[in-house]
Amino acid sequence: MIYSLYRPKAPLDTFVDSFWVTDSYVAQAPRERVLPSGTQDLIVHLGESPVRIYADEHSTEATDAPGVIVSGPRSSPLVIGTALGATVGVQFKPGGAYPFFGVPAHSLAEQTVALEALWGAPARALRERMMETSAPLERVQLLEEHLLRRLRRSSERGAALRVALDAFEEPDLTSVAEVNRRTGLSPKRLLALFREEVGLSPKTFWRVRRFRAALRDLEHGTLRGAALAAEHGYFDQAHFLREFRSLSGSNPSEFLAARVTGTDHVSVYG
Missing domain, CATH: 2.60.120 (Jelly Rolls)
Known part of the structure; x- marks a missing residue:
């Protein structure tokens, strides 16, 4: 390819x-x-x-x-x-x-x-x-x-969405409530904004983006095990492994063995 x-x-x-x-x-x-x-x-x-x-x-x-x-x-x-x-x-x-x-x-x-x-x-x-x-x-x-x-000329991201999206990329973010505080939006309004423009709830979006950040470190070999879990804000290694399997369909070792280089695809055998 x-x-x-x-x-x-x-x-x-x-x-x-x-x-x-x-x-x-x-x-x-x-x-x-x-x-x-x-x-x-x-x-x-x-x-x-x-x-x-x-x-x-x-x-x-x-x-x-x-x-x-x-x-x-x-x-x-x-x-x-x-x-x-x-x-x-x-x-x-x-x-x-x-x-x-x-x-x-x-x-x-x-x-x-x-x-x-x-x-x-x-x-x-x-x-x-x-x-x-x-x-x-x-x-x-x-x-x-x-x-x-x-692209409509009026298509500009609102300030609140920009702040929220940036916050969810931070490894030390501790809660969605912190994003509410930074944006000044109520939980109901933040949820409505994310459903309309992002497509996932704030909590689900945060889960996926945290997983993707951990995945990059895993692929690059910079962190492993408990250190990787701690770096990305998981409670412990067990929490990280549960989330990883839920979002990827495999554990980290299986992912590394079956990943398709240069893509976010994983080969499925059998």
């Missing part, structure tokens, strides 16, 4: 973390778990065969996804088939997808949705234009131009 990553330019860099492009994908296993990030992704699949999505890694039945899909914010792994062709994608920043899709983010949570259901015919036209070129950068530019046209 050739995997290319592109960083967005302003003003999209406020909302988009990265654009990525792959050629035909030759996987190590017939299925993979895509680990939750608390963010949304837009995926344009350019191959002839559909993307297969499974209810879980043991399911024998799959749903065939259309050529362009939105993967909503998740707190559990997404299990996909790996017989994929060329693919172009957008990884949004937390809450960054909200201005582009015209629906509350919570309506997409834990789901994969056809982009055509949100954008109509332009979603199909976008894929067709991408299929007319094989140049990765040109495909990214087409997607970037389309997002720019979709």
Whole structure:
């Protein structure tokens, strides 16, 4: 697999973390778990065969996804088939997808949705234009131009959401109540804001982002065991292991053995 990553330019860099492009994908296993990030992704699949999505890694039945899909914010792994062709994608920043899709983010949570259901015919036209070129950068530019046209001029993150999102990335944050205090929002208002623009509750979002931060340290080999748990605010190592299995479907050793390098995918064998 050739995997290319592109960083967005302003003003999209406020909302988009990265654009990525792959050629035909030759996987190590017939299925993979895509680990939750608390963010949304837009995926344009350019191959002839559909993307297969499974209810879980043991399911024998799959749903065939259309050529362009939105993967909503998740707190559990997404299990996909790996017989994929060329693919172009957008990884949004937390809450960054909200201005582009015209629906509350919570309506997409834990789901994969056809982009055509949100954008109509332009979603199909976008894929067709991408299929007319094989140049990765040109495909990214087409997607970037389309997002720019979709971006409403009034689309700016409110100060309270920015403060809250930054707070949830801090390893020493101790409670959601602390985020309420920093933003000046009541628990009810913070919950409503996160459901509308992020798609997960503040507590669930915090769980996922803490897991992702721990995952980075685990991958880099900088911390292990109790030290890793303590660094990221878990009560103890047992608490960390429970959360890790809940959010990834495996323990840390299994994850390291089956991870797909350069992605947030884990191979599923058997």
